[in-house]
Each structure stands twice: as structure tokens, then as C-alpha cells.
Amino acid sequence: MSTDVTIPSVPRITTQQSANRSSVIRDNVWRAAVLLALVLLWALLSSMSDLVASPTDSLNALAERFADGSIYRHLNATLQAVAIGFLIAAAIGFPLGYAIGRSKFLGAVFDPIVAGAFAIPRVIFFPILLQIFGVGVGAQSAMAALAAVFPIMVSTTAGVRAINPLLPKLARSLSLSPLQTVTKIYVPAMAPSLMVGIRIGFSIAFINVIIAEFFAARAGLGLLALRAYGMLDLPTMYGIIVLLAAIALAGNLALWAVERRLGNKL
Template sequence: MADPVVSERLPGDVHWYDLPDDEAEPDETPEAPPRARRWTIGGKVRRAVRNSAAILLLLALWEALPRLGVVDRVFVPPLSENLVAWSDLLVSGRLPEHLEASLVRSLAGFGLAIVLAIPLGLLIGWYKPVADFLTPLLELFRNTSAVALLPVFTLILGIGETTKITFVLYACSWPILLNTISGVKTVEPLLIKSARSMGLGPVRLFQKVILPAAVPTIFTGVRLAGAYSILVLLFAEMVGAKAGLGYLILETQSSFRIPDMYAGIITISVLGLLFNLLLVGVERRFSTWRTS
């Protein structure tokens, strides 16, 4: 019977049984010890504080400068007084009423802009004859301020809800439309050539390559439009409106209820921030195909 062959280990040889558990079983990630988890949580807290330091400084200055007499507290009340006014408006029901009116108008115009501008942008970006036909018209209107056209909307549509929603629709359509066109036109040409070499037809090419590659740029336009939907609405609500955050700000300013005016401004700022965070979450949901 032949002697068994014994492999001779050379210096530097590493075998699976020499490795620690985390290297021998790479697919199994052991749970972090409590101390490591505490460090992770502490790092997240420090990062959150660091990222919000500028906002915290602004709020502190807003509270301190009027009380120290650096700015006139009649025109710039301390933050605490504005928050008290905000609380009073909330309890009385006036703030929810104005907020609801603004949200309905803003979301209606914003939603219509998404439904209309994204398909049109895809069409213009993908089909050159359509782009050649519509580009001169787009260049004419893209350089015209939406706020400058508000009197035109008012003259044609009156001062009702249709004017406000249409005005938001017009203002929100441009960032979505232009970013969609740019997203389609700036797709990596190598991706298109590779897809065509694999036999993808125009429809499958658009579905599998063009549209996924354009998603990040499209969502950039959608996020810009989300901010516009709130900002331009304020102008529309200052003309012939009886409810809405824009009306609240104008009415409280004219009656010299300054803390109530700042309460409306704070509400708009928080609303815009939450809206942007929501759109960022939706963008991440639709962009999971990208590698980090």
C-alpha cells in the first residue's frame, strides 16, 4: 500500500483553516458588538449635528439679535415669538385652512406638469424631427419669466382656482421638460451602440437603455419643479385669493401682524424642505439600479 501523499507547506501559504471566521465565511457578516453599534449611532448623531450646524446657528441668531437690539424686534421678532404665533394659528384652525388650500393648488399643478412634461421631453429628446420643430418655440418661452406672465394668466382665466393651478403647471413644466430632454440627449453613446449591436430595436432600446439612464436627470428637474410649485404659488395667491399661505403672508403684513407673517414664512420653508425630502426618497426608489 502506497504511503499517503502529504503536501508540503511552503512559507506564505494560506489555507482556509488558517483564516479567522470573518475571512473563512465571507458571506456571513457577524452582528456588530454593542460597543461598535454605539460608535455607529454616535457617528450618525455627530454627522447630523454637523450638517445642521448652519441652520442651528441661524435660529440662534434669529432669537438673540432682536433681543440684544441689534435688529428692530418690531420688524424681526425673536424666533420664540414667531413660534408662539405659529402655534396660535395652528390651534385656531387658520393655518391648516391656508395650508390645505396651498397644498391642493401646488400638488395639482405639479402633478399635471409631471404628466405632461415628461412624455413631451422624452419625445423631443428622442425624435429629432420633433425637436427641430419645437425647439425654437421652447427657446422663446423658456426665457420668459413665469411671474411676468401672471397678469396674462389672470386676464385670460380670471382670478379663480384655474388660474393658480395653470400658473403652477406652467412654471413647473420647464425644469421637468428641459431636464428630461437633456437626460435623453446626454445618454452615453457607447451604451446605445452596445445595445444596438446586441439586436435591440428602437422600442426596447428606449425602454432598457435610454429611459433608465435619463432617470437621474429627470428627477433633478422634478425636484426643481417641486420647489417652484410652492414659490410661484405664493405670487398667484397674492392676487385675488381668499385662502392660502401667500394670502396669509400678504394679509398679515398689511395688517401689521408681523409674528403671524413670519409664521406663514416658516410654514412655507418647512413645507418646501419636507417636499424635497419626499422627492429625494422617490428618486432613490426609482434609481436602485444604479451602483453606489
């Protein structure tokens, strides 16, 4: 009777994989070091001035807001406005950017218009949005959509124009339908540009929601921070600022991770 034992093969870690893993670890260490340096600088400034709340006091004040539940209404209003505004911007920006990128006529007509409109501060339209939607999430969402639609549209247009001219010919040779051409040819080729537009669009939508909440809002983290400033409640104000920074950072890191994963697959 045979006594041979089959030893399962162990996947080998290539030099490139090892280098990539080391690079990721090194980058994460440096990111943590930068964050630690910022916290230490913050603590130093708070010890030198009464106008800067310490990190400990700020985080304690933020924790109290979560404990008593007073922050959830404002957090929900901000996140809701960002999500609605960003989705509206994506629903408008992607098809418009695709159409402008595909058509020479539309490109000739709209390229200078979009470039000029991109330079206009969107905040000047907020009084008009207040007249239309009233004070509340509607106006903040419209503000976010108006601001985020341009980077999404511009990045989509650039992505369409950067597509290899052979790819549409390949789609025709394979007798793909227009929908199949978009989903199987254009979208994978445009993915890097689309993700850049999505990340920038999210950041701009988030920023403009907070700005809108400073001007007029019934609820929102921007309004809560402004009220804390008016009451000289510096720990709460700095705590809200930390929360806003954490939300923006988490959202961008998540989108950046998706972008890198798509880049590795393409």
C-alpha cells in the same frame, strides 16, 4: 450525540459602508448646526429690531393658528395648487422632453424656442390666467404648471440625449416593444436627469404658487402671510414664512432622498 452549535454568521460592515455612515452622520450634524445658526441669527435680529418677530413669538402665533383651525383652509389651498400644477407640468413636460430629445427635427425646431421661453418670467402671464380660470386654486395651479413644465422638459430632453447609443441597439436586439424600450431602457438610464427636473420643477411650482397668492387668491399661505403683514401681525407673518420654508425643505429632502436611492441602485 453531537453537541456542535451552529453560530449564525454576522454580516460584516465593510470599510466603505462605515465611511458612508460616518459621512451621513457628519453631514447631518453640519445641517443641524447651520439651522441652529440661522435660528440664533434670527433671535439676535429680533432683539435688535421691532420689525423682526422673535422665533418664540412666531412659533407661538403659528401654533395658535393651528389650534383654532384657521390655517387649514389656507394650507390645503396652497398644497392643492402645488400638487395639481406640478402633476400637470410632469404630464406635459416628460413626453414633450422625451419627443424633443429623441427627434433631431423636433430638437432643431424647439430647442431655441424652449431656451427663449425659459427666460420669460412666468408671472407676467398671471393676469391672463386670472381671466381664464378666475381667482382661486385654478389660476394658482395653472401658474405652477406653466412655471414647472420647462425645467422638467429640459431635464428630460437632456436625459434622453445622454443615453448611451448602444442601449437602443440592445433593445432592438432583444425585440423589445416601444413601451418596453421606454420603461426598461430609457427610464432607468434617464433617472438621474429626471429626478433633477422633478426637484427643480417642484421648487419652481411651489414658489410660483406663493407669488400668485400674493397677487390674487381666495385662500392660501401666501395670502395669509400678506394679510398678516397688512395688519402688522409680525409674529403670524414670520410663523407662516417658517411653515412655508419647512414645507419646501421637506419636499426637497424627500425628493433628494429618492434621487440618492435611485442613484445607488443604478
